[in-house]
Amino acid sequence: MKKQYVVIGLGRFGTSVARTLVEQDADVLVIDKNEEKINDAMHYATHGVQADATDENALKSLGIRNFDVACVCLGEIQSSIMAALICKEQGIDLVVVKAQSEVHAKVLYKMGVDKVVFPERDMGIRVAHNLLSSNILDFIELSDDYGIAELEAHAAWVGETLIDLDFRKKYGLSVIAIRHGETDVNVNPLPGDRISAGDVVIVIGSEEQISKLEENK
Template structure:
């Protein structure tokens, strides 16, 4: 269960059907191929002809074209302004990222998600109209820190600074006990959302009489303070 993907997916409006991804580096490619595999129409663009050719060969998007996103006319001719959501994934080139974000917002795109490489970069993107700013390197670093210091935490999605959804290994203290017996809500202040049936599937809203097995995974929701109380 990839909780980190929720952070991007939660920003998407339900009526979105078409996405344009500007910048086909590692982050842009990951976004494009994920959306494409989910069945959405995706246009991938980059100024680098090699990246565009690679994306075309690997079929990571519905369409791929080469363009200079700092040129409003090029964006208009490519039909970028007609897309529901545009993802500006040019995080390492601050000037081009800001100009591109400004261009697509002035072009009338309703929802623009922009990648930032620093806090200052993020503030500038917000100033020129980005609806959502993401920091993938920072988020990946935080996730790695949790993995290194709390190996029982498999995945984490921060709802806000104080609350999270986490996927954790069932601790030894819970082994063989039913969900009702561990009294997760009264003892820890947490809500159990799902329990692993096997390595690939989860049972959502499991029954109170289901027994937990040490080493299996479970997904819980609650405050970060309460999550730290878990015996993991």
């Protein structure tokens, strides 16, 4: 069953996230107070509703608890915090929120928000890419086309060496580190190093190459 996504707030960032999710064949509900933005969203979103995202009853009536992922993209800090709190209280598994400042981010994390993003650091298309993939943990943009991705070791990689997997030949990617647990990081691993269950493999390459690896994992 496909995951259900809700994007709250249709500024430039929220619109970018929603469009990218839909382009990847995801089911997306968009919510915004602005009727014109909702009307525009109906050209690309699965569903669109004009509503105040800080109104708990309004979100409950939309069945917000049935969604797997919520991306709160509101520009006003108080509204952002209220909407995020409602999403968490309704039991949504993954709540991602756009933050305006480090203080805003700290408040959100203390509330239990799962991930905080900054528009100037995380383009909406990258955030959507991360949400859609169960394997990519994080993506750091180096340029318009290239980046560094952290990937959970797939079952097929466990017990294999880097030379066996040959990421460079198959995908054009370079493995720059392997993380074992939270603190043990093998920087610039050797071809004979093996991947263990639970490892995180850190690769560098183009977004296209990283997507190809994810599709063929």
